[in-house]
Amino acid sequence: MPFDSLGLAPALVQAATDSGYAAPTAIQVAAIPAILQGRDLRGCAQTGSGKTAAFSLPLLQRLAGDAAQAPRRVRALVLVPTRELAAQVGESMRGLAQHLDARLKIVVAFGGVSINPQMMSLRGGADVVVATPGRLLDLVDHNALRLDAVSMLVLDEADRLFDLGFAEELGRVLALLPQRRQNLLFSATFPPAIQALADGMLRDPAIVDVQGAPGTEPAIVQRVIEVDAGRRTQLLRHLLKQHEGEWDRVLVFVATQHAAQTVAEKLYRNGIYAVPFHGDIAQGTRSDILFQFKQSRWDVVVATDLAARGIDIAQLPVVINYDLPRSPTDYIHRIGRTGRAGERGLAISFVSAATEAHFRLIEKRQGLSLPRERIEGFEPTEAAPPRVVDTSGNGGVKGKRPSKKDKLRAAAAKARGGD
Structure with a gap:
């Protein structure tokens, strides 16, 4: 039409x-x-x-x-x-x-x-x-x-x-x-x-x-790589070096401003032109970073979720979730920075034993089931942390106030005790 x-x-x-x-x-x-x-x-x-x-x-x-x-x-x-x-x-x-x-x-x-x-x-x-x-x-x-x-x-x-x-x-x-x-x-x-x-x-x-209309969804390949939390920066550096001629620009998402600074500095010290991008950076500098990134003057921008909304970088080949987003909705906005306007894109998420359950939640909310990968030399060794059981009587592990289900369970238990 x-x-x-x-x-x-x-x-x-x-x-x-x-x-x-x-x-x-x-x-x-x-x-x-x-x-x-x-x-x-x-x-x-x-x-x-x-x-x-x-x-x-x-x-x-x-x-x-x-x-x-x-x-x-x-x-x-x-x-x-x-x-x-x-x-x-x-x-x-x-x-x-x-x-x-x-x-x-x-x-x-x-x-x-x-x-x-x-x-x-x-x-x-x-x-x-x-x-x-x-x-x-x-x-x-x-x-x-x-x-x-x-x-x-x-x-x-x-x-x-x-x-x-x-x-x-x-x-x-x-x-x-x-x-x-x-x-x-x-x-x-x-x-x-x-x-x-x-x-x-x-x-x-x-x-x-038009979310489900044929031909409207970006062609984004989604990968999940298992790695110990402490080795994510090394794995990131490995992937960037391995695909140096293929990935001309990479957007890396982290959870905090401190992480953006730290990861970008470590990459820069290892010969990768990386720069942090977050809310504490002056607006003029942020505008310059985006302009230079679009011109391929930076190889990597390490950003907080500030860059997850509405930033349009044409033909951005790769987005990497160094830290997982807090919500499934933010996951969609993050990976949507690649694969724009019908272009092909790649989104990679690092998942550790501690964040596996959270990523399963993201998969459930988005109707996904993605295979887990392991990179030779970076195989994870950590085990998932033990589940914390609340013995205070408040019920649930999400907060101090009992949920509706917790109250119903408690009432049922009390009724059984009186039989």
């Missing part, structure tokens, strides 16, 4: 072609007509499937068709959870808008950098603002913009924005918006609890889920 069959203007069809889309992806085919009709929408699709263009193209067309106002009033707001994603979405939207006759002003705003240039860019208003929630509220507090004319709201990586870390800020932003508006929610994952929250703000929405 060509783009011009979706109801897009010729200028936007050309923009999509210039952006590298030979044909619309499944999420674009399903979402674009519904958005052009003015419907609310909840869209779920794998990372790298073209979600940004799926909302940007119809959004830009609807804005370009409305009469321009002076000064400009913010008519479309795109909220994202990270600074890197804000910059990426803004860059993509500007590229798609360049062929339009109407000159739309798109402003990107995020924290970690001075607010003054962003306030200056909002002088005279803006048609579209792409922002993280915290910095958007800062700009509102500085009277740099108003949100009472917003007619289209996009939540990109919506599951993260509805999470507890952003819930309060998101609530404050929603309170500043007009009640009548078009709401567009996009993410690669919508866990049931988040889905319920999301649906609460949608009115008669179009529900688009």
Whole structure:
């Protein structure tokens, strides 16, 4: 199906072609007509499937068709959870808008950098603002913009924005918006609890889920390598040297900022051009790292989950989970950094005896059953830690408060004792 069959203007069809889309992806085919009709929408699709263009193209067309106002009033707001994603979405939207006759002003705003240039860019208003929630509220507090004319709201990586870390800020932003508006929610994952929250703000929405559509899932080969926790860095170095001519860039995920620094430094000392990437690094430096990584100036970026959301690195061949993610949802977002836009990719996870049970949980939640591999010279020797049994009477090993099942078991035991 060509783009011009979706109801897009010729200028936007050309923009999509210039952006590298030979044909619309499944999420674009399903979402674009519904958005052009003015419907609310909840869209779920794998990372790298073209979600940004799926909302940007119809959004830009609807804005370009409305009469321009002076000064400009913010008519479309795109909220994202990270600074890197804000910059990426803004860059993509500007590229798609360049062929339009109407000159739309798109402003990107995020924290970690001075607010003054962003306030200056909002002088005279803006048609579209792409922002993280915290910095958007800062700009509102500085009277740099108003949100009472917003007619289209996009939540990109919506599951993260509805999470507890952003819930309060998101609530404050929603309170500043007009009640009548078009709401567009996009993410690669919508866990049931988040889905319920999301649906609460949608009115008669179009529900688009192309996760299982043929041909839409990235061709990502997933491997699991068993290794003792203390030998992961040596194994990582071994794999990088072994595939030196094959893997031109590798994204390695770790659990903490300290681990990002430590692993990157050890690799660098062994002749591998590796750099850490985490939240304590200045925003300007982080932007430089990503730009240089895309240009293949770094061999390896060792990152926290800061890089798991929305970072688009074309033709990234490999993602390695040095540490496993805390949740099955994060696993999907991590491995989705490779295998984007139909490219082939490889995702490797290191699993030790202590983390085997956690990876089995990830497999269960994602409907996976992956074979375990062992690399010669790095065979694991550690045994799984003994299961901790709670003898305090509180029941369960997950926390101090007994679960519903624990209470039922206790009641049953008490009833048996009285017989």
